[in-house]
Amino acid sequence: MSEIYKIGYYDNYPLALDGWLKWNEEKWGIKAERVVYTKNEKEYPRLEGVLYTNQKGQVFMPPRNPYLPFQFSDSTIRNDRLYVDYQDVMQLFADDLLHRGVAGTIALPPGFVDARPFQWNNFIVEPRYTFLQYCSISYIRSPKITNKINKALHLGYRIERSDNWNAIAECLKGTEDVKGFSHHTSSEDLKKCDDLLGNDIFRGYLVKDASGQPVSGGLRLVLKDGIAIDWSQGAIREHLKNGVNQFIYDFVLQDVRNSGAIGFDWVGANIPPVALAKSAWGAPLVPYLAIRQKNFRYIGTVCKSYIKSVLFKR
Numbered sequence: 001m002s003e004i005y006k007i008g009y010y011d012n013y014p015l016a017l018d019g020w021l022k023w024n025e026e027k028w029g030i031k032a033e034r035v036v037y038t039k040n041e042k043e044y045p046r047l048e049g050v051l052y053t054n055q056k057g058q059v060f061m062p063p064r065n066p067y068l069p070f071q072f073s074d075s076t077i078r079n080d081r082l083y084v085d086y087q088d089v090m091q092l093f094a095d096d097l098l099h100r101g102v103a104g105t106i107a108l109p110p111g112f113v114d115a116r117p118f119q120w121n122n123f124i125v126e127p128r129y130t131f132l133q134y135c136s137i138s139y140i141r142s143p144k145i146t147n148k149i150n151k152a153l154h155l156g157y158r159i160e161r162s163d164n165w166n167a168i169a170e171c172l173k174g175t176e177d178v179k180g181f182s183h184h185t186s187s188e189d190l191k192k193c194d195d196l197l198g199n200d201i202f203r204g205y206l207v208k209d210a211s212g213q214p215v216s217g218g219l220r221l222v223l224k225d226g227i228a229i230d231w232s233q234g235a236i237r238e239h240l241k242n243g244v245n246q247f248i249y250d251f252v253l254q255d256v257r258n259s260g261a262i263g264f265d266w267v268g269a270n271i272p273p274v275a276l277a278k279s280a281w282g283a284p285l286v287p288y289l290a291i292r293q294k295n296f297r298y299i300g301t302v303c304k305s306y307i308k309s310v311l312f313k314r
Helices: 018-028 079-100 143-154 165-179 187-197 237-242 244-258 272-279 296-313
Strands: 005-009 031-038 046-053 070-074 105-107 123-134 158-161 202-208 214-221 227-235 263-265 285-293
Touching (some): 018 031, 018 187, 031 079, 143 237, 165 187, 165 214, 187 202, 227 244
Parallel strands (some): 227 263
Antiparallel strands (some): 031 046, 046 070, 123 263, 158 202
């Protein structure tokens, strides 16, 4: 057999693990289904991944998930054959989405850049972005990052892997209060995720100040030989100026590398200040596809946005 060509992430992505699927099912009251699309029931080409469906049977991307894990594989590297194979299996995927219906927006992981099979089937596709770095490559980060880390060290902050979910949840709440949003995950939710995935994969990190008080906490999904997910990060506001977030990310990136992961996905660069902060670490920007169906809800959203824009201009 010829070399296998792959795009996307599935078999080396923590978002495709049984424990992660079960956590989402129990947390959000939805159903996870592994799907495979092939031509003429042959092994290749194949598109495989995970779909979540709501109580109406519609495809739905649950909160706290950056993408649906999907991967396209083929037994050829010839561009002419890849083009035809990709179009054929993506058409099967698009047909399935049209049959089930799509509630809201779903996203495919980095690697999928050809949006046309969805556009040709009455979907709206928007490019979104994240930073994705590989552990085998050294990236040049901004000197400001190093200065912040040194400041945190000088002030006596220390960091550790932690399963103190209450403390981590409080740190996440610190960012929620400042930015006016919710992670929708309690300390009990975090404990359940740890039970289902294990602490080798579901990793908590905690920064404490010189007096031992938790001031910054985060959560990552780390998989050996896979892509680690930057799932959550939060801090008590008054400590941010002291470099606690830069301090924790420096530790996390080293921990991910030491764990045998092949890469680290910063999960999102679509909000200007967030994107600017993440860009300082030197990782390349990569696109991914956000897909939604043209339906009455979509038309209502467009009309509402248009009315707001008209009123604003007045």
